[in-house]
Amino acid sequence: MSAGDDARTQAATAVACHPVEVQRGGNGWYADAQQDLLALEVPVALVYNGISHAVMMATPADLEEFALGFSLSEGILAHPHECYDLEVREEARGLAVRLTISSQRLVELKARRRNLAGRTGCGLCGTEALEQAIRPIPEVTAPSLNDAAIQRALAALSDHQPLQAATGATHAAAWCDAGGRIQLTREDVGRHNALDKLIGALARRGGPSPDGFALVSSRASYEMVHKCASTGIGALVAVSAATALAVAQAQQAGLLLAGFARPGRHLIYHRPATAARAQG
Numbered sequence: 001m002s003a004g005d006d007a008r009t010q011a012a013t014a015v016a017c018h019p020v021e022v023q024r025g026g027n028g029w030y031a032d033a034q035q036d037l038l039a040l041e042v043p044v045a046l047v048y049n050g051i052s053h054a055v056m057m058a059t060p061a062d063l064e065e066f067a068l069g070f071s072l073s074e075g076i077l078a079h080p081h082e083c084y085d086l087e088v089r090e091e092a093r094g095l096a097v098r099l100t101i102s103s104q105r106l107v108e109l110k111a112r113r114r115n116l117a118g119r120t121g122c123g124l125c126g127t128e129a130l131e132q133a134i135r136p137i138p139e140v141t142a143p144s145l146n147d148a149a150i151q152r153a154l155a156a157l158s159d160h161q162p163l164q165a166a167t168g169a170t171h172a173a174a175w176c177d178a179g180g181r182i183q184l185t186r187e188d189v190g191r192h193n194a195l196d197k198l199i200g201a202l203a204r205r206g207g208p209s210p211d212g213f214a215l216v217s218s219r220a221s222y223e224m225v226h227k228c229a230s231t232g233i234g235a236l237v238a239v240s241a242a243t244a245l246a247v248a249q250a251q252q253a254g255l256l257l258a259g260f261a262r263p264g265r266h267l268i269y270h271r272p273a274t275a276a277r278a279q280g
Contacts, residue, residue: 043095
């Protein structure tokens with residue numbers, strides 16, 4: 001099965017059909033009964049060694065990658081091999097991803113005492129103290145990136161979003177090579193979730209390559225930058241704008257940050273001195 005076929009299969013399992021009235025104007029309004037595809041959004045519990053740690057609203061596709069990516073981007077795991085087992089199970093009111101992690105990581109997780117329910121909205125729900133809101137960000141090595149590569153990836157993004165094409169309700173996170181060719185894409189109703197799914201997919205393939213970059217269909221918030229830097233991604237391109245804190249964090253981490261990516265135009269918010277503008 002090709003990558004495109006696999007993506008379409010995943011998308012097919014993440015939608016529901018619902019009757020709607022299409023209201024059309026012109027010479028008076030009239031209703032047209034049709035069937036519409038809706039993106040599924042279900043509670044997903046992340047359970048570590050039998051302890052429920054977070055409940056997220058997510059699209060029920062690529063959940064193993066989601067759980068692994070979340071664990072890495074949140075610092076619950078430092079390396080993928082610290083997850084010994086991972087299983088998705090149906091529960092009475094949703095889905096549960098049950099992970100078995102190293103005893104040392106479980107001790108550290110218990111010490112954090114965090115309840116991260118409702119993550120898709122603000123990304124900080126359940127944080128107990130102000131010092132937990134903005135965590136230290138690691139340094140990364142930004143790749144040299146040319147403008148043509150950004151535009152090439154942007155132009156191809158819609159072709160890699162079957163769930164968005166079907167429903168119009170999801171975000172995407174894509175991994176692109178140095179030339180702007182999209183290698184992997186993951187979708188979800190939540191922008192954070194889509195990026196975590198991509199991070200998990202990359203981790204299963206040995207991690208992000210140093211010359212590639214992530215492209216997201218959303219804005220570049222603080223947490224999107226932090227998730228990238230925490231998992232070794234040195235460049236992030238966003239379709240929408242960056243926040244001031246995201247730019248500050250990119251500067252601190254040495255991450256190349258671009259945004260407001262539109263056909264023929266994008267903004268470079270931060271390009272580290274070590275990441276020269278590539279030619280071509």
